[in-house]
Amino acid sequence: MAHARSVDGYRPERPGFTDLVLSALTPFPAVCFTLALLTDLAYWQTSYLMWQHFSAWLLLVGIVVGGCALLVSIIATLMHRPGHRWSHIGLGALVLALAILNNLVHARDGWTAVVPWGLVLSALTVLALVASGLLRHASASARWPS
């Protein structure tokens, strides 16, 4: 993370307010969407509806907080804060779009809320999350070569 490096003195300026807000918000979608994949797998294996309910709530929380994070990112990019790029926002938006689609699928009743499309979308969301993380890491490394 950008501001983590700043304490080591690599960064020329202190982390901005938007960076602090983002560091608080971005874990939510990452954790929620990853857990949603796990609870989907649990439902697939057990047919126990509690897991499907978990998935639906995890997706909702991830979408709401992730949406806030995306909004802050857009503002930061418009303000030309260092470390913010439109490509990050594009991937973030893709993650959210997948999760929203997934939440609609999860609003179905019973088995087809998860199998197969809910499960597929949960896996794609996590893949997009990983890609988004790698991209941020790559661009951060490019700015601060160790």
Next chain:
Amino acid sequence: MSRTTYAAVGALGLLALAACDDGPDDFDVSRQIGPDPELPEPRQPLLASIKLAEVVGWEEGQTPIVPEGLTVSAYATDLATPRTVHTLPNGDVLVVQSRGPSGKPLPRPKDYIRGWIMSLAKGGGGGEPPESNLITLLRDTDRDGTVDERSDLLTGLHSPFGVAWHDGTLYVAEADEIVAYPYELGATEVGGGPETVTPLPGGPINHHWTKDLALGPDARHLYVSVGSNSNAAERGMEAENGRAAIWEVDRETGASRVYASGLRNPNGLTFHPETGTLWTVVNERDELGPNLVPDYMTSVQDGGFYGWPWSYFGDHVDVRVHPPRPDMVAQAISPDYALSSHVAPLGMAFTIGSAMPEAFANGAFVGEHGSWNRTFFNGYKVVYIPFENGMPAGMAEDVVTGFIDGDQARGRPVGVAIDGTGALLVADDAGNTVWRVAAADGSITPEPMGSDPVTVEAEPAQDAAGPAASGAETAPPQTEIAPAVQQ
């Protein structure tokens, strides 16, 4: 990288649009009316199609529309969500008014959104709604088709729906039990009570809470409908014990058993006056597309299983229910007569022996509360289905319409009954009115006829103490209940 991202977002957008497309809604709904409905492939659009009518109520002088040969008038107004009408053997009419129980647990985000959307359709102007959950007695002493005396017989009930009367006892099916009151015909108040006849599956979920009631022709048993706790078992089968069924309850002892099961939300229980067969109208499941699943009217076989939740109309499997139960699907009986999808039938009454004109002399009226899960309104009317030899024979015909005006609802029909003069009564829960539809020539029956005609008097029960003494300790053996959920 970013170009790929944008392409992916675009593709997803298109996918979402494609999934939302409900298809051209030019399906002829009449192809789903009758014994052999056309059943399209199930579809699960990402966003369920929803069209709700805002309730605006009736203005002074406005009435529903009836065909030539019939005349319509307001029998009783200023009621508090009237759901069912029941005619006692002396011609007095009971109007059951109720609101659903509250406090249902909402396990999913969807349940909150649905609750909010449904609340939009309640409407009815501002202000505190009048106190409901009561039974009002209407008396037409001179049999001229207008109410001469009106009194509230029972108040403060727990979401009542069905009523039945026999031999000095009034039975009321509340949301979680059948209760009995001593009541003599002609009185304007009950003589005591209530005593529990039998507990029924109730809260905290109680999704389909309307318990309808009919007295068997032998006057020994009561038949009570218990709707499912979910659309398609999405709250788990453990929530469905004893539900999606019609119970047979011994009037004297309260002993009960499941008479028929696999009926998602049965209402309008009524016995055919000639064959003595039990009939019901059933609300089938939602969210499989605008033209699935047709609601239906059917005769009810003792021990019959009608598919819910695993299948509909015989062996049409609902893949949402997991694990699948091919053994149950193989047993599923296909119902007698489809009414088309999402019309929400809630009331049914046979016309044999009524004073309706010849065109409506042998058949059944069905009250259709109206749809939400499709992009045009279906239902919101009372239809007539002709019968021959105790079975439906012919196309349903609109009888009482005009409840919908553009995108607004003046009223919504629920329960129907033949009144003490042989005319049709329609409970309108959104318009807070009971409508009377009579032959235009003014003909009436020579004698009043009750909603539950008793044809064969059963042997008197051995227990002389009667239902008042049996009470709650005679709860139904739970192992006897709901063969649908035996594993």
